[in-house]
Amino acid sequence: MDPLLPHSEPDPESAPREALLAELRLSEARLRLIFDNVPALIGYFDQNHVYQYANKGYTDWFGRGRDIAAGRPIIDVLPPKVYAVVIPHVVQALKGSRQRYEYEMEREDGRIVNARTELVPEFGPDGEVLGCFVLSVDVSEVKQAQVAVAQAQKMEAVGQLTGGIAHDLNNMLAVMIGNLAALRDRHPGDPELAEFLTPALKAAHSGADLIRRLLTFARQQPLAPRAVDVGEVVADAAQLLVRSLPDSVRLLTSLAAPRQRLIARTDAHQLESAILNLAINARDAMPEGGELRIETDECLLDTAEAAEAEVLPGRHVRIRVTDTGIGMDEATQARVFEPFFTTKRFGQGSGLGLSMVYGFVHQCGGGVLLHSRPGAGTQVTLLLPALDESAIVRAPVGQSLRATPDPETAPARPGRPLVLLVDDQAELRRIVRRQLVALGHPVIEAGDGDEAREILDAVPDIGLLITDIVMPGRTDGRALCRHAARARPGLRMLLISGYSDEQPGLQDPWPLLRKPFTPEELESVIEETLR
The missing domain is CATH 3.30.565.10 (Histidine kinase-like ATPase, C-terminal domain)
Known part of the structure; x- marks a missing residue:
């Protein structure tokens, strides 16, 4: 070095200071990296409602860049509806009160999201509030799960309610369909009568289908x-x-x-x-x-x-x-x-x-x-x-x-077995009896399972048992079939039910016909049962 040129002596304290600053910058970078990657929204605003810091999660949440949040007033960053929810809590937090709240927001991409937020005041050495930290978490999935559970519970309630009334509704529809079909078959060549009967029958069948579809929707009924x-x-x-x-x-x-x-x-x-x-x-x-x-x-x-x-x-x-x-x-x-x-x-x-x-x-x-x-x-x-x-x-x-042959005069056909028909609904028994007689079957009726057991024990010529499942008394349809299987081996049996979601039991060897049914459906199932 030229001794004539001016020069300064090195500061013995500058090296440690630079090292300390470098360490602080590294520490700050690490903290920012951590804050930007935690699954939370972190921000800070001062007494003037101006953001001084917002992590990446916070700025991404509102669909804005980092430079937008820092240095901008809260009112400029939050959507109007969210601001209306948040501002009362901001005011209270800047008075020193810790605040908790939730809000819903529609994002720029159209998605509805939910956040749970806590405002934590920062106090100065003299107890004054300097600003507030904003700590938020995305609870959108939790909200969706709650809605899903509530919806599932609602659908379960719908299923229980519908299942409770389906039996009675289907029995009523079975009576309607049976009588309308009988009237149609009595006058097959009357176009004027058919003009009224056809839509009435279609409407009754649609009612039965509606019950089944509602149960399918509410209870995941198999297709x-x-x-x-x-x-x-x-x-x-x-x-x-x-x-x-x-x-x-x-x-x-x-x-x-x-x-x-x-x-x-x-x-x-x-x-x-x-x-x-x-x-x-x-x-x-x-x-x-x-x-x-x-x-x-x-x-x-x-x-x-x-x-x-x-x-x-x-x-x-x-x-x-x-x-x-x-x-x-x-x-x-x-x-x-x-x-x-x-x-x-x-x-x-x-x-x-x-x-x-x-x-x-x-x-x-x-x-x-x-x-x-x-x-x-x-x-x-x-x-x-x-x-x-x-x-x-x-x-x-x-x-x-x-x-259809007149059920009152139609003779029993050779080879058609005697049928024991069991149902607690007298009007429905009458309808099904007419259909069975029209098919050539002699019929004995019983109003409940206990009466049917007595008839089974007393009449050996019965060749087919057709029984409703849900009946009053000690013996329901399945119990009656189990008794008949023990007492009369080889007897053919058919279950009928007004519950649209009724499924054959895992151990049931008997076919199931759901009410309401047409004479053609009854005939088809009987032929399958007797085959």
Whole structure:
């Protein structure tokens, strides 16, 4: 170094100071890293309601960058509805009172989220409040779980209530259907009478189906799959929709040609409910009106297409429900089939419709595809494994309109066994007795299980026992069948029940026929039982 040039002596204290500052900066960086990665929202605001710090979780929660929160007033950061909830607690916290509260917020992506927050005042050396720490946790999943539990409890209550009245309702419907069918069969060639009887019978059957569907919805009742003409189901659903859609929504259907019947193994009632659910969602997505299109056809899926729909490759019946509504973003599409997920406001939807559609279709061995874009509408495609038309089993032409022999004069047919009919409902016994006599069976009646036991012990010629399950007295239908099996080995037995959700017991070797039933259904089950 040139001795003529000025120079300064090194400060002996600068090195330790720099080391200390470096250590502090490292410590601060570590703390920030920790705060930014804890699963919580952490912030701090001063006496002037201005944020001085907010971690990454906090700024991400409100959908804003870090530079937005720090140095900005609370009123500029929080959405107006959240601010209205929060500000009273802020005022109290800045007076020195620790505060706890919860709030709900709609995020910029449309999701509804919930937070549980605690405000912790910071006190200065003289006891004055300098500001408050904000400690929040996301409780959205907890809230959703609570809603799910409440909804499940509500559905359980619906199931219990419906199950309690289903037996009586089905018995009443059985009497109605039986009498209407008897009147129809007495006058098979009267078109004027048929004009009134046909819709009455259809309405009564619809009532029975409604009870079964409600129990299915509330209690997860197993499906009743069979070969179904999908075109007929869609056409019936379209007729219902015409009366329920507003004038601003135009319904268009494009069904397969009449000669091309689309047959799938499914539950007709659940399929109709699925289509109605999709149509109702489409209607709600078009508040200003639009076009709702329902199309059916058959398609052949290759391996890649089948994998996308989570089905096996091959022939499928395809049902497409398309609307011109507001559409869905990717976040909504990702959750739309989740149970209890809904974008509707409280009280306007349970969030069960699409999840039930998804579950039902997969139970049938099918799949669901969803295509939607914001502002461009939505298309939901149901894929069901196709069957050949020969899978449809129909009664011979004219069977349902045939003239039934007068039950009061119809002779017993050779080979038809004597039937012991047991039911505590006298009117229903009369209806079923008429149907049995019309089929050529001699009939003995009993009003309860105890009376039926006495008749069984006294009349050896009984060849078929038909009994209700739920009856007053010491002996219900199942107990009666067990007694008959011990006392009369080889006796054929048939259970009937008005409980739509009644399932054959695990040890029951006897068939079950649900009320209300038609004479054709009774005849078919009896033939199976006697075979």
